[in-house]
Amino acid sequence: APPPPLAGTVTRKTWKADVVDQALFLAYACESKRTDLILPNTKILDAVAKGLKGEAKIPGVRFYEESTLASTGR
Numbered sequence: 001a002p003p004p005p006l007a008g009t010v011t012r013k014t015w016k017a018d019v020v021d022q023a024l025f026l027a028y029a030c031e032s033k034r035t036d037l038i039l040p041n042t043k044i045l046d047a048v049a050k051g052l053k054g055e056a057k058i059p060g061v062r063f064y065e066e067s068t069l070a071s072t073g074r
Contacts, residue, residue, distance in 0.1 A: 017045035024060030
């Protein structure tokens, strides 16, 4: 189990994407006519990850959530 949060801190979660199979990814990009994805654009893929969270599915891409700890300044 994760430890309880410390007073004055928050956990921020960010969804991200990694291309794990270039061939599958390029086939998807071409088939779906997503010319903006022909060269893996991490900003666009991260935006897809952020918008769809755990529902994002693109062949050859791994979508994941990243957590960071931040101080609330209290």
